[in-house]
Amino acid sequence: MTINRTTGLSPLKARGDMLMDEPLIFERSSEGRPGVLPAAPDVPAVDARKFIPEKMLRDAIGGFPQVSEIDVVRHYTRLSQWNFGVDTGFYPLGSCTMKYNPKINEAAARLSGFSMLHPYAPEETAQGALQLMYELQEYLADISGMDAVTLQPSAGAHGELCGLLMIAAYFKGIGAMRHKIIIPDTAHGTNPASAHLAGFKVVPVKSEANGVLSAAAVEAAMDDDTAALMLTNPNTIGLFERNIKKIAAIVHKKGGLVYCDGANMNALMGLVKLGEIGVDVVQFNLHKTFSTPHGGGGPGSGPVGVKKSLEPLLPVPRIKKSGKKYSFAYDRPDSIGRMKAFYGNFSIMVRAYAYMRRMGKDGLKRASEIAILNANYIRERLKGHYQLAYDTPCMHESVFSDKLQQSNGVTTLDVAKRLIDYGYHPPTIYFPLVVHGSIMIEPTETETKETLDRFIDAMKAIAQEAKTSPELLKNAPASTRVGRVDETRAAREPILRWKPKTGI
Amino acid sequence: MEFPKDLKYTKEHEWVKLEGNVVVVGITDYAQDSLGDVVYVELPQEGVGVTKNESFGVVESVKAVSDLYSPVSGSVAEVNDAIVDNPEVINEDPYGDAWMIKVELSNAGELDDLMNADDYQKFIEEEK
Amino acid sequence: MPYIPHSEKEIREMLLAVGAASIEGLLSSMLPAGVRDKKGLKTLHEGISEQELSGALKGLAAKNSPAGELSCFLGAGAYNHYIPAAVDALISRSEFYTAYTPYQPEISQGTLQAIFEYQTLVCQLTAMDVSNASLYDGASAVAEAVLMARRITGRDKVYLSAALHPEYRETVRTYLKGAGDHVYDILFCTDKGTTLAGAVEKAVGDDPACLVIQHPNFFGSLEELEELAALIHRKKGLLIAVTNEGVSLGLLKPPGSSGVDIAVGDLQSFGNTIGFGGPYLGFMATRTEFIRQMPGRIIGQTVDKNGNRAFCLTFATREQHIRRERATSNICTNHGLCALAASIHLTSLGSAGLRELAALNVSKANYLKEKLSGVSGATPGFSSPVFNEFTIKLGGDVDLVLKGLLKKGVIAGVPLKRFYPQLANHLLVAATEMNSKDEIDRFSEELSKILT
Incomplete structure (x- = not known):
């Protein structure tokens, strides 16, 4: 992106649509304005009061929008223009794998054979859907080296909970319940939250000065009341846990299991099979590794893979294949039960399946290799301009900090906000917690070298600005419709919904 | 940053002021500064027991949560409900209007474990 | 490779910048030899073109018979409504x-x-x-x-x-x-x-x-x-x-x-x-x-x-x-x-549209209920008022009835015995604005034929 020399701002500033005001949809409402009305009844229209006692009925909803179709379309079109997505520009949000979301996936998910299929449709009318799910399970098992996969969980966190509940059920099943889960300090906050929800006590373990977990630290923390070690590999610093085999052996020797948060699997496809290096349970994030869109915060999908010993515990139903026929199997006495109604986020599965077929085995491996190359390219070229948290090659993401900028009173937040003015979505900031003022950059494999070069130039320009004109950073972003937002006021004087001016 | 001489301090950044057999408890200037804008505070009810070094409440900024640890054991004699509605007072007047609870001491000896202003100041210099 | 934009030349330049001789060299600096997978992916084939993929997915979708293709009276937590x-x-x-x-x-x-x-x-x-x-x-x-x-x-x-x-x-x-x-x-x-x-x-x-x-x-x-x-x-x-x-x-x-x-x-x-x-x-x-x-x-x-x-x-x-x-x-x-x-x-419907839609659902479901209750061998399962879904109790074997109706292009409902053994002959049936009067009439006619 070219930078305007006089203002120091990107051309985004000139786009009126980014700045134009748009009221709330409720404020666009006009009494009596019709929207998209339903069809006239072709059956005898009856007064609902004939069937439903009046005391069970409600009055008209006060303040509910009354807008026309074009009001709705313009409203949401305008709102969309205030957003930044992967299609808008480079989105190096670390640990979120914001890769390109192929359009063919969207078209596939919208095929009426998928989208209009009822979850309780007779199995003989849903063979295509069942086949897709069955094959997707096989692909995921293959990529991760696991023996069986469930597609049911709705998101990564949901998958974590599912995996941990299976671990609890495993120990209960063998008549030797265990109560602790070891979690490294680099872990995402969801890991301890999921462990707690699954009924475990969290035992934190510190990573070494080189950013990875040592076998000795796990050895010291591991005891016979510890159900599992829950780690992320590559970890949230973007480093491969190179002691994993030794660590897994220690955990297994004391009867524990190894859970791997698969959030960072984009670095491993075709390179490392987690099941072959000691992992017993892993959750996938289809919305990260397998290109399904993030949707402004979901829906995602969080399948879970397990080793044979845990297979009977998987949620119901399982998908069975006999001959060419697919069916659901519900009779699974040892199953943990259900994580949700029905079978999972099917339309997300369709997208991930489409991606995997399109990429093929070599394509997936290449994706991981190039994701790693892109991350290292950024790491190497920004080194010296920003402080590297760990000066070693990284996997799919690298972590910097604001240490070099501190003397100018500039923080990670300022750098992030200034990046917006240069036309980029900021990286993940202030996570992982083990690095003070962290800036976590994950480019993914779908970005060109030119995109990375321009981003690197922008980051360097910002590092320069931090020295010469820090106020540019402090006041950033200057190119967006709203400036920095008062989050303190949002918390102290909560307004969590719109209300009509007079009563309700 | 201010650390009044007539107060005693804990490593968890609470201050204590002795008023007869009752102590007043709050958080220090350093604590409020590290937290940033305080948006929420949760305090115990009057009459409940508190134990030295155990949590008696929670204070939150937009992006951080901190437990409040009781410097002494005893029972809660009075609670400053005003700061629950106006938590910004904790940033504005940490040693005055933003006192949190008054505790009736059950073991006056516990006061001996607390730091004086100079020691506390040294302590936070080291912590930085 | 799809979605990976790098030319070989660019990869060489980038490797040079990071000081690695090859991608393999970069990987081996981080991944101990013992962790590398040597067997490769077995279930996945080679990648395919977008056109081939489109064909494959349409083929899978065509193996399903969605609502609209069949007359679907299923609800039970998943409701088929018209989406503007x-x-x-x-x-x-x-x-x-x-x-x-x-x-x-x-x-x-x-x-x-x-x-x-x-x-x-x-x-x-x-x-x-x-x-x-x-x-x-x-x-x-x-x-x-x-x-x-x-x-x-x-x-x-x-x-x-x-x-x-x-x-x-x-x-x-x-x-x-x-x-x-x-x-x-x-x-x-x-x-x-x-x-x-x-x-x-x-x-x-x-x-x-x-x-x-x-x-x-x-x-x-x-x-x-x-x-x-x-x-x-x-x-x-x-x-x-x-x-x-x-x-x-x-x-x-x-x-x-x-x-x-x-x-x-x-x-x-x-x-x-x-x-x-x-x-x-x-x-x-x-x-x-x-x-x-x-x-x-x-x-x-x-x-x-x-x-x-x-x-x-x-x-x-x-x-x-x-x-x-x-x-x-x-x-x-x-x-x-x-x-x-x-x-x-919701905003497209607006306050009047939402109310009309809800009323339409009540009309449809109660029309269906009336029609099915008129079939000999079928009675309402319960007596309380309903919105757009209800149960009917069948005289005949539920599975056989469902199979027979499916042959006629009707997915009649969810058999409740799966969840409630005591409701062995109950069927859970829903009607929304997506079910036309013709569909409803046909459902009751076919049911009537099967039960008699």
Whole structure:
């Protein structure tokens, strides 16, 4: 992106649509304005009061929008223009794998054979859907080296909970319940939250000065009341846990299991099979590794893979294949039960399946290799301009900090906000917690070298600005419709919904 | 940053002021500064027991949560409900209007474990 | 390779910049030899072109017989409604669907304002004070509500009406495995198909955390929420009401006006296709006093540094990324795009459209009920009033009847024996605006032929 020399701002500033005001949809409402009305009844229209006692009925909803179709379309079109997505520009949000979301996936998910299929449709009318799910399970098992996969969980966190509940059920099943889960300090906050929800006590373990977990630290923390070690590999610093085999052996020797948060699997496809290096349970994030869109915060999908010993515990139903026929199997006495109604986020599965077929085995491996190359390219070229948290090659993401900028009173937040003015979505900031003022950059494999070069130039320009004109950073972003937002006021004087001016 | 001489301090950044057999408890200037804008505070009810070094409440900024640890054991004699509605007072007047609870001491000896202003100041210099 | 834009020349330049001789060399500096996979991927084949992929997917989709191709009278927590074309057009704007959680409010005002509006719409539909930014689905929303009620009351015991969706009940039980079970079912009345206050009174002890009632319930029957609310409040427990047919909220007295403490369920009915079970739209709304115990993201209105209205994530200290193991839930994201779809559908309908749609559903279902009840060998399963779903009891073998109807292109309903052995001859049937009068008439004619 070219930078305007006089203002120091990107051309985004000139786009009126980014700045134009748009009221709330409720404020666009006009009494009596019709929207998209339903069809006239072709059956005898009856007064609902004939069937439903009046005391069970409600009055008209006060303040509910009354807008026309074009009001709705313009409203949401305008709102969309205030957003930044992967299609808008480079989105190096670390640990979120914001890769390109192929359009063919969207078209596939919208095929009426998928989208209009009822979850309780007779199995003989849903063979295509069942086949897709069955094959997707096989692909995921293959990529991760696991023996069986469930597609049911709705998101990564949901998958974590599912995996941990299976671990609890495993120990209960063998008549030797265990109560602790070891979690490294680099872990995402969801890991301890999921462990707690699954009924475990969290035992934190510190990573070494080189950013990875040592076998000795796990050895010291591991005891016979510890159900599992829950780690992320590559970890949230973007480093491969190179002691994993030794660590897994220690955990297994004391009867524990190894859970791997698969959030960072984009670095491993075709390179490392987690099941072959000691992992017993892993959750996938289809919305990260397998290109399904993030949707402004979901829906995602969080399948879970397990080793044979845990297979009977998987949620119901399982998908069975006999001959060419697919069916659901519900009779699974040892199953943990259900994580949700029905079978999972099917339309997300369709997208991930489409991606995997399109990429093929070599394509997936290449994706991981190039994701790693892109991350290292950024790491190497920004080194010296920003402080590297760990000066070693990284996997799919690298972590910097604001240490070099501190003397100018500039923080990670300022750098992030200034990046917006240069036309980029900021990286993940202030996570992982083990690095003070962290800036976590994950480019993914779908970005060109030119995109990375321009981003690197922008980051360097910002590092320069931090020295010469820090106020540019402090006041950033200057190119967006709203400036920095008062989050303190949002918390102290909560307004969590719109209300009509007079009563309700 | 201010650390009044007539107060005693804990490593968890609470201050204590002795008023007869009752102590007043709050958080220090350093604590409020590290937290940033305080948006929420949760305090115990009057009459409940508190134990030295155990949590008696929670204070939150937009992006951080901190437990409040009781410097002494005893029972809660009075609670400053005003700061629950106006938590910004904790940033504005940490040693005055933003006192949190008054505790009736059950073991006056516990006061001996607390730091004086100079020691506390040294302590936070080291912590930085 | 698809979606990977690098030329060989660029790869060489980049390798040079990072000081590695080859990609293999870069990898081996990080991955010990012992961890590398040597067998390769076995189930996946070579990649295929987009055209081939498109053909393969259409082939798979064609192996299914979706609603529309067949006459589908299935509901049971997944409702087929007409979705205005504007919904898909707008959620297909990639600024919405390729963005992530609005961590950077300055470039996420679209998502933030849209969710703020969604929260408002949920509050209006339910007549509750506050809503979160959505949850995964109705079943997991109930589980979260139950955990929330336990935190609020400090009590363990959870009572679920047996007329709550069986898969929702199963989900609650799974979620509560880690938190100590204490989950009890309350029998429904086999005449009315509802949860009677007497049965609740008998089953619930002195210290309930909550009572969970679906309304309309799994059988489509309308429950007496107010009476049940009064009862559970006398025992200082909370009432959780579950709605998984959102359209009913256009006509039925909302949970907030019936004494409900936490309203949850699924709003799939608005803007989200039945799509073989997901993704759907879990919702949760509650009273202001309980907000700090509510799980999930919440959007708040505030101002930017220039004093202009702006929106941001708020009350984040409840959440996992800050409170870690002490968070209200482990949930990170929501079903934002599903919430957006629902908002667009709801605002397109508007207040009059929503009411008309709900009334239309009542007309359709009651017409179907009347027709089927007129078939000899078929009688209504329960006597209570319904919204757009109900049960019928068949004289013949349910499986045979269903098979026969399927041959005629009718997916007649969900056989209830799968969930309730005592309802061996009951079929759960729904009708929405998507079921035409012709379809309904044909259904009853074919049923009549099979039963006689």
